[in-house]
């Protein structure tokens with residue numbers, strides 16, 4: 001395949017302009033599949049979905065089906081869901097428990113670690129020509145279990161996951177840790193899967209921290225659906241951050257987040273007023289979290305995207321999303337809803353009903369997002385439309401490296417006002433994947449935003 | 458073991474057919490209300506103790522359908538699992554005129570067919586509560602080219618309140634695994 005232009009030419013980060021081609025071009029899309037989804041760390045699933053040996057959950061990486069499976073010895077694998085003989089999907093169930101994956105086509109069988117168990121008529125037809133050890137299901141090059149979330153990459157040269165996550169770690173942590181501050185401990189209580197006709201990057205970019213799109217949620221804010229709505233509180237969530245300084249952070253690896261830092265000596269903001277018992281529970285979590293984390297408890301997450309296509313919602317509601325590419329103008333959204341695994345049933349019930357009315361294609365908030373992403377994609381496909389760049393100059397130049405906010409150092413290229421600089425950072429890195437730059441560049445080497453000023457002199 | 462789920466069957470007598478016609482008429486009124494966008498009027502057809510439930514449908518191994526095919530009402534995540542307050546909020550949201558997923562409003566046609574009464578309490582002749590099954594085909598077209606067909610089964614429990622039937626429990630089985638639509642912005 002010939003690639004007529006460098007992807008970097010689509011991303012004019014100095015002027016804050018990005019070509020619409022990256023959202024609509026099939027050629028760009030093919031390059032993403034070949035150069036980005038084959039290298040970056042992708043979120044595959046959660047260990048709570050496969051608690052026992054033999055448990056599996058069928059997932060995706062890019063366009064391709066993979067099986068997240070815990071083998072009989074308890075080791076987690078991510079395997080390409082395609083038989084080595086003629087490619088048949090060896091697993092067409094969404095989840096379950098098995099000791100073997102049996103290919104429906106010619107009945108090759110694979111054990112839960114991906115190795116061939118049986119080839120029909122092996123002795124008569126294959127002996128001497130096929131070494132079974134060489135024909136296991138294709139396995140990812142690297143896998144990492146981070147606080148229960150399973151991440152994988154096809155690139156053996158990729159940096160380890162924590163290096164890749166970098167300073168975005170503390171933000172993602174807030175979404176994955178227990179509400180009372182204990183590390184990890186989340187579980188997935190369900191996964192929405194749906195297809196929408198928009199480029200996957202509209203969704204990824206939205207969760208980098210596009211705070212500016214708030215007006216598109218006016219209808220849900222007017223009616224009020226949050227955890228205190230029965231008390232007449234409008235809006236789609238409780239505003240626990242009313243005293244906080246919001247921060248919008250871009251990271252060397254392309255991740256972007258919107259979080260907040262509470263002021264010193266802050267108190268619990270009244271929340272979850274629909275039910276005093278629920279409110280008491282979260283007040284307890286708040287105090288306990290403060291006790292455990294000390295000053296760090298003032299740090300709270302909102303939303304973020306871990307490059308390229310994993311997003312999270314940190315508090316109300318709480319979930320992880322994968323934006324799986326289907327084509328330049330179609331995406332499959334998966335949303336994994338999270339709760340603390342050991343939360344009381346009453347709390348889980350309260351949260352799941354809130355999540356359902358808020359999130360996804362049936363959610364009163366996110367329906368309006370999907371409408372925007374669809375028609376933004378559609379209306380950018382025309383020949384004339386493609387000649388005109390998108391504008392990303394919002395708050396350009398307003399970010400700084402590792403500022404101290406409310407007495408706490410916030411690492412990254414950080415803005416304290418609503419901004420689009422995380423998106424610019426995301427697309428700078430995106431272009432470098434498509435132009436097949438080496439890993440040190442993909443991790444931010446040479447990006448002047450992350451070079452301390454003193455070092456330049 | 459087979460992969461089916463039992464459906465109860467009551468006696469087909471004159472009282473049954475009279476009752477079924479009454480229920481069919483109720484469903485046609487509901488569809489008319491929604492399709493002509495008289496959403497507030499439609500809310501009146503729902504019981505105060507409504508449960509409005511649409512599970513997700515999983516691809517599971519033969520023999521596991523009864524247990525694992527559908528997400529559950531009492532735990533986890535579904536497409537819809539809500540009470541009348543929440544359904545009312547959905548109507549209020551449309552009526553703001555700035556719910557962009559339904560502004561401009563979609564064109565919908567709700568077709569209801571295969572209506573059967575599974576159970577009538579105390580009996581068909583003097584029913585105060587009925588359990589029904591039916592099939593639906595909901596067509597939705599919005600703006601210019603966006604078109605969706607939602608097809609599935611519905612299992613309802615209706616109760617009579619002051620002479621009028623009200624939906625107290627509605628289970629909607631949409632025959633899709635991965636939702637083939639960007640939104641579920643209509644009612645079922």
Ligand code: FES
Nearest residue numbers: 083085086103106
């Ligand atoms: S394709 Fe799987 S055994 Fe032939």
Ligand SMILES: [Fe+2]
Nearest residue numbers: 213217366369
């Ligand atoms: Fe949004």
